[in-house]
Amino acid sequence: MDERKAFLKEMIAKRGYALDYHQVLVAEDLPFMRALDGLLEAAYTNPRRLDRKTKELLFTAILTVLGAGKEHIQGHIKVAAREGATKEEVLEVLELCVLPAGVPRFMLGYEAWKECFPVQRVEVE
Numbered sequence: 001m002d003e004r005k006a007f008l009k010e011m012i013a014k015r016g017y018a019l020d021y022h023q024v025l026v027a028e029d030l031p032f033m034r035a036l037d038g039l040l041e042a043a044y045t046n047p048r049r050l051d052r053k054t055k056e057l058l059f060t061a062i063l064t065v066l067g068a069g070k071e072h073i074q075g076h077i078k079v080a081a082r083e084g085a086t087k088e089e090v091l092e093v094l095e096l097c098v099l100p101a102g103v104p105r106f107m108l109g110y111e112a113w114k115e116c117f118p119v120q121r122v123e124v125e
Helices: 002-015 020-028 030-045 052-066 070-082 087-096 103-116
Strands: none
Touching: 002 020, 002 030, 020 030, 052 070, 052 087, 052 103, 070 087, 070 103, 087 103
C-alpha cells in the first residue's frame, strides 16, 4: 500500500487535487491508473504550449459541456483559481458553454462555480 500512497501523493502534487475515482483506481488497479496518468501528464499536467490556467479553464468548459459531475468540474475551477483565474474569467468560460451545449449543461458548471467563489445576488422585495 505504501507504493500506492506514494503514487497518489505524487499525482496530487502534479494535479492539485484527487477525485474519488483516482483514489479507488490507485487502490484497485494501479497499473491502469499509471497508464491513465501517463496520458494525462502528456496532455494536461506537463508544461507545453498552453499554461496551466488556460488548460484548467478549457477543462472546466469541456467537462461542463460533457455533463461531468459537479465535483469534477469544481476540481478544475479550484486549480484554475490557484493558477490565477478570476471568478469572472471562470464564469465567462462557463457562459460560453450555453451556445454549444445549452442552458442545462451551463447550469452544471454554474452550480459548481457558485460553490467555489463568493457570489452576489440582487433580490427584489
